[in-house]
Structure formats: structure tokens, C-alpha cells
Amino acid sequence: MRFLIASLLLVVAAPLAFAIDxxxxxxxxxxxxxxxxxxxxxxxxxxxxxxxxDSNAFLASDLxxxxxxxxxxxxxxxxxxDFLVARYGEFxxxxxxxxxxxxxxxxxxxxxxxxxxxxxxxxxxxRMSMPIDDDAAGQx
Amino acid sequence: MLRYIALIxxxxxxxxxxxFGLFNDPRKLPSPFLGEQAPVFELPSLTEPxxxxxxxxxxxxxxxxxxxxxxxxGCRQEHGFLLQLAATGAIPIYxxxxxxxxxxxxxxxxxxxxxxxxxxxxxxxRVGIDWGVYGAPETFLINAEGIVLHKHLGPLTAVxxxxxxxxxLEAGGPSS
Numbered sequence: 001m002r003f004l005i006a007s008l009l010l011v012v013a014a015p016l017a018f019a020i021d022x023x024x025x026x027x028x029x030x031x032x033x034x035x036x037x038x039x040x041x042x043x044x045x046x047x048x049x050x051x052x053x054d055s056n057a058f059l060a061s062d063l064x065x066x067x068x069x070x071x072x073x074x075x076x077x078x079x080x081x082d083f084l085v086a087r088y089g090e091f092x093x094x095x096x097x098x099x100x101x102x103x104x105x106x107x108x109x110x111x112x113x114x115x116x117x118x119x120x121x122x123x124x125x126x127r128m129s130m131p132i133d134d135d136a137a138g139q140x
Numbered sequence: 141m142l143r144y145i146a147l148i149x150x151x152x153x154x155x156x157x158x159x160f161g162l163f164n165d166p167r168k169l170p171s172p173f174l175g176e177q178a179p180v181f182e183l184p185s186l187t188e189p190x191x192x193x194x195x196x197x198x199x200x201x202x203x204x205x206x207x208x209x210x211x212x213x214g215c216r217q218e219h220g221f222l223l224q225l226a227a228t229g230a231i232p233i234y235x236x237x238x239x240x241x242x243x244x245x246x247x248x249x250x251x252x253x254x255x256x257x258x259x260x261x262x263x264x265x266r267v268g269i270d271w272g273v274y275g276a277p278e279t280f281l282i283n284a285e286g287i288v289l290h291k292h293l294g295p296l297t298a299v300x301x302x303x304x305x306x307x308x309l310e311a312g313g314p315s316s
Binding site: 045046048058059062063065066085087088089091 | 166170239265274275
């Protein structure tokens with residue numbers, strides 16, 4: 001039993017060992033927090049469903065290095081994101097910013113939801129006005 | 141009747157969206173540099189470490205910038221074609237040797253041949269980032285004004301060259 005619990009714990013803990021970028025990059029905790037927030041928002045272009053925080057591809061480590069350098073130079077978060085978008089496009093960001101090109105990404109879900117709700121209400125209304133049983137059918 | 145037409149229209153719409161999603165390779169990203177000024181760079185030459193080479197060397201002329209590395213399988217595949225292309229003299233080819241190791245890159249060029257007017261040695265990958273490179277080989281076609289006309293991802297072949305590059309090179313305009 002004890003062995004079982006231990007092995008289960010091991011399985012649960014194993015992914016923690018794969019955290020790639022665990023080194024403290026900055027002494028200043030505020031800068032470190034900004035750095036960690038940014039690298040979680042940036043897609044690793046080489047391994048597209050990972051953030052550069054989770055990826056050990058050399059491109060991800062290069063991008064982390066560039067981000068550290070920019071934060072060291074006192075750049076704002078927006079400037080860091082601009083740097084990445086200028087080179088890799090909005091796709092580099094997990095949450096692309098609102099712009100002419102990405103407008104459809106932001107609007108489509110809301111528009112589809114509204115269209116679906118509209119359709120649903122229409123169908124339900126239509127059924128509500130239907131006769132409830134066959135006997136009543138002839139009377140309208 | 142109207143209901144069936146609406147259904148058919150919805151089906152065609154969804155079908156188109158899904159087909160587009162299915163046949164578009166998400167690993168092939170459009171370059172934000174298409175139709176824009178190519179990034180400038182200056183790096184030590186691969187073959188002569190003391191010499192700085194860069195975009196200034198091809199300013200005012202059309203150029204092909206090829207990002208390569210010895211660890212890159214696709215680069216080996218396209219190498220033969222690059223040699224052929226260089227031999228025709230159609231366009232000068234400039235290499236960016238990306239994230240590589242100098243002795244290995246030098247022996248690659250000695251053994252397989254050197255199609256490049258120069259190869260810039262981008263050891264830490266900073267110039268690669270400036271170009272939006274995310275996987276070698278990548279090839280950029282640049283016109284005399286320094287505008288990126290086309291970017292090809294993956295190994296270059298004669299067929300791709302004829303189809304995607306030659307018409308642009310002749311027309312001199314951007315690809316999209």
C-alpha cells in the first residue's frame with residue numbers, strides 16, 4: 001500500500017521535473033514575475049503547442065534570452081510583445097492583440113454565440129406555438 | 141424550402157472552413173516581412189571570422205538569403221539544388237549559418253560545396269530571431285530595393301524555385 005501511494009505520488013510529481021526554465025532570471029521579484037508572465041504568453045514557434053516557458057527547443061531558450069535582455073534594458077511588456085510580433089506575427093502570442101488582422105478571432109466566438117442563441121429562441125418559439133396534441137390540430 | 145437552402149448554405153460554409161483548416165499546415169507561418177523591408181544584419185563571416193558580412197553586401201541587388209545549419213536535415217536535402225542554382229548565376233545566394241558550430245559548418249562547406257557568396261555566422265541565433273526564423277531551412281527572396289518578395293520554408297527544389305521564385309524575380313513585386 002505504501003509503495004502504491006509512493007508510486008502514485010511519483011507519477012503526479014513527475015511533470016514538475018520537466019519544468020524547463022526554473023532558474024531565477026532576475027533578483028528583483030517584480031521583474032521576475034513579469035518575465036514569467038511573458039514567457040507563458042509566448043508560443044514556441046518550433047513546438048507550437050508549448051509556451052517558451054515549457055519548451056526546451058533552442059529557439060525557445062533564445063527567445064527567453066532576448067526577453068530577459070529586453071527586460072534588463074527596462075523595456076515595457078508591450079515593447080517586448082511588439083518585438084516578437086514584428087518578427088513572428090501575432091501567432092507568436094497565445095492571446096493575439098486586437099487588430100485589423102485578428103479582429104475576426106475576437107469577434108467570431110461572440111457573433112456565433114449570439115447567432116446560436118437567436119436560432120435557439122426562434123426554434124423554441126416556433127415549437128411553443130405548435131399544437132400540443134393531435135386533437136387540437138384541426139381547431140386552429 | 142428556405143430552411144433547406146439555409147442548411148445547405150451553412151453546410152457549405154462549414155465545409156469550406158474545415159477544409160481550409162485541414163489543408164493549411166499550421167507549421168507554415170506567413171512571414172510578417174512579406175512585402176516589407178528585409179531586416180538588416182552584420183555578422184562575422186563563417187569562412188573568415190575576422191571579416192564582417194551582412195545585408196550591406198547585397199544592398200541594391202536582388203538576393204537570396206538562405207538560413208542553414210549542419211544539424212538541419214532539410215538543409216542537406218536542398219544543398220544540391222543550391223549548388224546548381226549558384227552555378228547558373230541567376231541570383232547571388234547569401235547564407236545565414238544559424239545556431240551552428242563553426243568547425244562542422246566549415247567541413248560541411250568543404251565536403252558538399254559552397255553555393256554561398258558568403259555565410260554569416262549567427263552563433264547565438266540573434267540575427268535568426270530578427271528575421272523571424274523558427275526552423276531551418278528558410279529561404280528569403282529579396283529584391284533590389286531590399287523588400288522581401290517571398291519566404292520559403294523547408295528544402296528548396298528546382299520545382300519550387302521555378303514555381304514560386306522565378307515569376308517574382310521577373311516581376312519584382314511582392315508575393316501576396
